[in-house]
Amino acid sequence: INDNVWAGSDRKIKGPYHSNGGIRMDGENNALVTSAKETWNCTPSFGCNYPYQEKPGVFGDGIGGEQGLWKFPTEIIDFNSITVDLTQLKTLAQSNGIYFDKSQNIGYTNGKGYHLILKENGTIDVYVVTKLNKIYAYNSEQGYHWNYEVINQETFHQNITPQSLCGVLFFEDNLWIQGKLNGKITIASANLINSNVDTNVILNNNIEYKDQDGSHGLTLISEKNIKIPLYSPDNMLLFGIFIAQKGTFGRDHYQSNYNPWYKRSKLEVSGSIISNKRVGTKWTCSGTYCSGYNLRENSYDANQTINPPPLTPFSDDEYQIIKWEESQ
Numbered sequence: 001i002n003d004n005v006w007a008g009s010d011r012k013i014k015g016p017y018h019s020n021g022g023i024r025m026d027g028e029n030n031a032l033v034t035s036a037k038e039t040w041n042c043t044p045s046f047g048c049n050y051p052y053q054e055k056p057g058v059f060g061d062g063i064g065g066e067q068g069l070w071k072f073p074t075e076i077i078d079f080n081s082i083t084v085d086l087t088q089l090k091t092l093a094q095s096n097g098i099y100f101d102k103s104q105n106i107g108y109t110n111g112k113g114y115h116l117i118l119k120e121n122g123t124i125d126v127y128v129v130t131k132l133n134k135i136y137a138y139n140s141e142q143g144y145h146w147n148y149e150v151i152n153q154e155t156f157h158q159n160i161t162p163q164s165l166c167g168v169l170f171f172e173d174n175l176w177i178q179g180k181l182n183g184k185i186t187i188a189s190a191n192l193i194n195s196n197v198d199t200n201v202i203l204n205n206n207i208e209y210k211d212q213d214g215s216h217g218l219t220l221i222s223e224k225n226i227k228i229p230l231y232s233p234d235n236m237l238l239f240g241i242f243i244a245q246k247g248t249f250g251r252d253h254y255q256s257n258y259n260p261w262y263k264r265s266k267l268e269v270s271g272s273i274i275s276n277k278r279v280g281t282k283w284t285c286s287g288t289y290c291s292g293y294n295l296r297e298n299s300y301d302a303n304q305t306i307n308p309p310p311l312t313p314f315s316d317d318e319y320q321i322i323k324w325e326e327s328q
Helices: 086-095
Strands: 005-007 011-014 017-019 023-025 033-035 039-042 053-056 098-100 113-118 124-139 143-160 168-171 175-181 184-189 201-209 217-222 235-244 263-275 282-285 288-299
Touching: 017 023, 023 033, 086 098, 086 168, 086 184, 113 143, 175 184, 175 217, 201 217
Parallel strands: 005 023, 011 288, 017 033, 098 168, 113 175, 168 184, 175 201, 184 217, 201 235, 217 235, 235 263, 263 288
Antiparallel strands: 039 053, 113 124, 124 143, 282 288
């Protein structure tokens, strides 16, 4: 993460966790938690007193500090080195993979983006989204606003099969994605035609692998945000490497009039999250849980370390085999 972050007491993090900013770690972790900061200014949005308190690079109520698992300051991870050259990805997709132009440029006047459904047979159903519902929401960047993440109408466009020799797919538009993946692919969403427009990816429902033996893998890249919408599963499963290049991985705050959807039970992510801005999938109001996923569990997927999906970025050129096992 390229920003300050707060991992709450409900978080369970299995695998390494790094921020170039400060970390408040109240959750459980079984591997190193590292911050590039020696100290940082912890503000009320991280549970500190107004206007701020100077805190160590990593602090909090988690027991990882007592176990020697918190380290700071550590070397800054150059965020530019672990983001992706989207122009290169687009060129490869056009020449050897699969490329989709903006939905409005392929005959859908009201096109809002593409909805992908991953299928166990190795193919992907592609729909064009033509109408969205607006939902009243809040996030730290926009404040209270209407977001347009819920699909109202869509049209089936085609069924595609990713290339076995070049599993790179590039969409010059917003994406909604869900399903069960068969194979190893990298999917990117970006608008490189208009530099003033950044695209987003919406995790419309569970994303799973056909098998969890390392033979399947997803790297999902968004030019800006990767978001979980209001109407998401109560217990959500996400497998993959998720990269929000300019924005954040998260879920907006929704008010109680969206009952029961505004509160969800558990979010499990198996893989990696790379986010330019603060990650947030749970919201508290005056210290009380009020929106988002009540329990969150992140697990590192060691199967993707040596043989990840094509063009997956890495932060270190020294490969290591690391495996976590839990014993009773």
